[in-house]
Amino acid sequence: MLFDIYAPARILFGPGSTYRLGEEVAALGKRILLVTGRQSLKQSGNIERITQPLAVAGIETVAFDEVSPEPVTTTVDAGRRRAREESCAVVVGVGGGSVLDVAKAIAGLGHAEGETREYLHGREITTPGLPFVAVPTTAGSGSEVTQSVVLVDPETGKKSSLRNDRWLPRVAVVDPILTMSMPRELTAQTGMDALTHAVEAYTSRWANAYTRSLSREAVRLIVQNFYTAHKLPGRRDARESMLLGSMLAGMALNVARAGAVHALAHPIGTRYGLGHGLVCGILLPYVAEFNLAVVEGEYAELARHAGLVSAGVPEHEAAGRFVHYLRRLTNRLKLPEKLGPLGLIAEDIPNLVEAAMDSSSLAANSRKATRQDLAAILKRSL
Numbered sequence: 001m002l003f004d005i006y007a008p009a010r011i012l013f014g015p016g017s018t019y020r021l022g023e024e025v026a027a028l029g030k031r032i033l034l035v036t037g038r039q040s041l042k043q044s045g046n047i048e049r050i051t052q053p054l055a056v057a058g059i060e061t062v063a064f065d066e067v068s069p070e071p072v073t074t075t076v077d078a079g080r081r082r083a084r085e086e087s088c089a090v091v092v093g094v095g096g097g098s099v100l101d102v103a104k105a106i107a108g109l110g111h112a113e114g115e116t117r118e119y120l121h122g123r124e125i126t127t128p129g130l131p132f133v134a135v136p137t138t139a140g141s142g143s144e145v146t147q148s149v150v151l152v153d154p155e156t157g158k159k160s161s162l163r164n165d166r167w168l169p170r171v172a173v174v175d176p177i178l179t180m181s182m183p184r185e186l187t188a189q190t191g192m193d194a195l196t197h198a199v200e201a202y203t204s205r206w207a208n209a210y211t212r213s214l215s216r217e218a219v220r221l222i223v224q225n226f227y228t229a230h231k232l233p234g235r236r237d238a239r240e241s242m243l244l245g246s247m248l249a250g251m252a253l254n255v256a257r258a259g260a261v262h263a264l265a266h267p268i269g270t271r272y273g274l275g276h277g278l279v280c281g282i283l284l285p286y287v288a289e290f291n292l293a294v295v296e297g298e299y300a301e302l303a304r305h306a307g308l309v310s311a312g313v314p315e316h317e318a319a320g321r322f323v324h325y326l327r328r329l330t331n332r333l334k335l336p337e338k339l340g341p342l343g344l345i346a347e348d349i350p351n352l353v354e355a356a357m358d359s360s361s362l363a364a365n366s367r368k369a370t371r372q373d374l375a376a377i378l379k380r381s382l
C-alpha cells in the first residue's frame with residue numbers, strides 16, 4: 001500500500017474552542033488581517049466570540065470584510081494589498097467556505113507578485129505565504145482542513161480551484177457554537193456540501209485507507225445528525241456532529257478529491273447564481289445512480305456504517321437503500337429536487353458539460369463519465 005497524504009498541522013475542536021484563538025494566533029504574530037463576510041458574523045452575534053480572545057491576547061486586528069458569497073479573484077487582490085499596506089503578519093479567516101477560501105488565498109499569496117487570477121490560470125507559486133488560521137462558521141466546505149480554494153475569475157466568469165501544498169491552515173479552530181446561529185436553509189445547503197464531500201471522497205479513485213476511514217465516519221455523523229440539526233437548530237450535540245462530519249470529510253477530500261457532482265456543480269453554480277451546497281445536494285442522487293454500477297460495495301458499506309440498513313442486508317439491496325436515502329434527502333430538508341425550476345435549460349447543457357470535462361474532480365470520479373453521461377445526468381435533473 002502506498003500513501004501520499006497532506007494532513008492538518010493543528011486542529012482545536014469543540015464547543016468553546018474559540019476561547020483559545022488569541023493564544024494560538026499570538027504564537028504566530030501580533031498583527032492580523034481578520035477576513036470575514038460582509039454581515040453574517042455581526043448578525044449572528046458571533047463577532048465578540050472572535051474579537052474578545054484576540055483582544056485579550058493583545059492582537060492588533062485589521063478588518064477585511066469584503067467577501068461576497070461567490071468570491072472573485074479581485075477580492076483576494078484587495079485583501080493582499082490590505083495585508084501588505086497594514087504589515088499584517090498573520091491572516092485569520094472566520095466564516096463559511098467562501099470567506100475561508102479568500103482568506104487562505106490572501107495568506108498563500110501574501111508575498112507573491114502579480115494578480116491572483118494569474119495563479120488561478122497556472123502561474124507557479126514560488127514564495128511561502130503568511131500563516132493562516134481558519135475558523136469555520138458553517139458545517140459544510142471543510143476549507144479549514146484543505147489546501148485548496150475555489151475562486152471566480154471576473155474576466156471569464158469561470159470558477160476554478162487552486163491548490164498548493166503549503167496552503168493548509170497552520171491552525172484550525174473548529175467550534176460548533178459558531179454554527180448554532182445558522183438559519184435552516186443554510187444548515188441544509190452547507191450540510192449537503194459536506195455530505196457530498198464525504199460520499200465523493202469515499203468512492204474516489206484516489207481514496208486510500210486514511211481517507212476512507214475519515215469519509216466513512218463523516219457519512220455516519222452527517223446521516224445520523226442532519227435532520228436534527230435542521231429541525232432543532234438549538235441542539236448542540238447535532239451541530240457538533242455535523243461540524244465534525246464536515247471537517248473529517250474535508251480531510252478526506254483534501255487527499256482523495258471529489259467527483260462528478262463537484263465537476264458539474266461549479267459551472268452550474270456560477271451560470272445560475274446558485275449556492276454550491278444546493279447544487280451539490282440536487283446532483284448527488286443523480287450522480288450516485290450513475291456511479292452505482294461500479295461502487296455498489298462502497299455504497300453498501302456506507303449504508304451499513306451509517307445505520308441505514310442492518311448488517312445482514314445483502315450488498316445489492318444495501319447499496320440501493322443508500323441511493324434511495326440520498327434521493328429522499330433534499331425533499332426532507334425542504335430543498336428543491338430539480339435544477340430546471342432553478343434555471344437550468346436543456347440548451348445550456350452542452351456548455352456546462354464542456355466546462356465540467358476540464359475539472360480535476362471528474363478525474364477522481366469512480367466511474368469514468370463521458371460527455372454523453374454527464375449530459376444524461378443533467379437532463380434527468382431538469
Ligand SMILES: [Fe+2]
Nearest residue numbers: 141193197276
Ligand atoms: Fe463542495
